[in-house]
Amino acid sequence: MNTKQLDRRGFLGVAGTVAAMGAITAAGAGQAAAPSGTVKILGVACSSRRGMTTAKAVQAALDAAGQVSPVIRTELMDLGGLRFTGWSGNDQPEDDFSPLLAKFRDPDVGGLIIGSPCYFRSMSSVCKAFIERLAPLRSPKMLLAEKALGVVAVGGFRNGGQELVISQIQAAMLCFGMIAVGGHAPAFQGGTLLSANNSIDEDELGLKTAKMTGKHVAEAALRARA
Numbered sequence: 001m002n003t004k005q006l007d008r009r010g011f012l013g014v015a016g017t018v019a020a021m022g023a024i025t026a027a028g029a030g031q032a033a034a035p036s037g038t039v040k041i042l043g044v045a046c047s048s049r050r051g052m053t054t055a056k057a058v059q060a061a062l063d064a065a066g067q068v069s070p071v072i073r074t075e076l077m078d079l080g081g082l083r084f085t086g087w088s089g090n091d092q093p094e095d096d097f098s099p100l101l102a103k104f105r106d107p108d109v110g111g112l113i114i115g116s117p118c119y120f121r122s123m124s125s126v127c128k129a130f131i132e133r134l135a136p137l138r139s140p141k142m143l144l145a146e147k148a149l150g151v152v153a154v155g156g157f158r159n160g161g162q163e164l165v166i167s168q169i170q171a172a173m174l175c176f177g178m179i180a181v182g183g184h185a186p187a188f189q190g191g192t193l194l195s196a197n198n199s200i201d202e203d204e205l206g207l208k209t210a211k212m213t214g215k216h217v218a219e220a221a222l223r224a225r226a
């Protein structure tokens with residue numbers, strides 16, 4: 001089934017069947033959670049600067065995702081300004097990130113769009129800490145497995161490491177069983193954006209890659225749910 005076939009009625013029919021099957025499986029496994037007809041795409045902006053270029057790039061991707069189908073719901077989680085640490089294998093720390101973890105356990109989540117600034121051609125420390133804090137989603141069950149992953153990276157320089165940053169995040173999220181979207185020009189690997197004067201508004205091509213990434217995440221999430 002391709003995306004064009006996934007009109008609202010068609011998708012809801014499939015989603016209803018899937019939800020019912022999920023409920024049966026969940027009941028059998030002693031779990032309550034089953035997906036509803038909604039497919040949520042969560043965007044996570046991993047700059048320490050709240051509301052800046054990374055958050056704008058992730059929001060552009062989310063907006064494009066939301067246009068793919070009426071059953072798509074999007075939410076931006078801007079980690080800028082939050083005080084939290086990574087995870088070192090012991091108990092989860094109690095900090096600003098703690099209440100956010102539940103959002104990723106929602107069975108309606110069909111995909112993630114993770115955005116990071118390029119810091120020395122690497123993902124930001126906020127992004128690394130965020131990914132470490134997702135560790136409980138790997139065990140006892142791989143809750144993000146087979147879900148769609150899109151990545152956007154913003155740098156202050158052309159060729160400033162955007163694709164490296166995307167690769168790093170994709171590699172890390174493979175540990176969660178996520179499926180990275182990409183492959184279509186010019187968003188081969190994801191969203192690659194150039195900021196200037198704290199803005200991405202002038203980077204038309206970069207914004208296009210962010211929007212394409214969001215669209216592909218939504219399409220992949222719908223296909224996976226169907």
Ligand SMILES: Cc1cc2nc3c(=O)[nH]c(=O)nc-3n(C[C@H](O)[C@H](O)[C@H](O)COP(=O)(O)O)c2cc1C
Nearest residue numbers: 047052053054117118119120121155156157160195
């Ligand atoms: C510590 C630091 C390192 C940076 N390293 C790079 C880099 O390697 N490549 C690049 O293109 N931009 C680099 N930049 C610029 C940021 O990636 C760029 O300003 C980005 O838009 C910041 O995202 P934000 O507006 O969401 O905070 C760096 C900025 C900082 C503060």
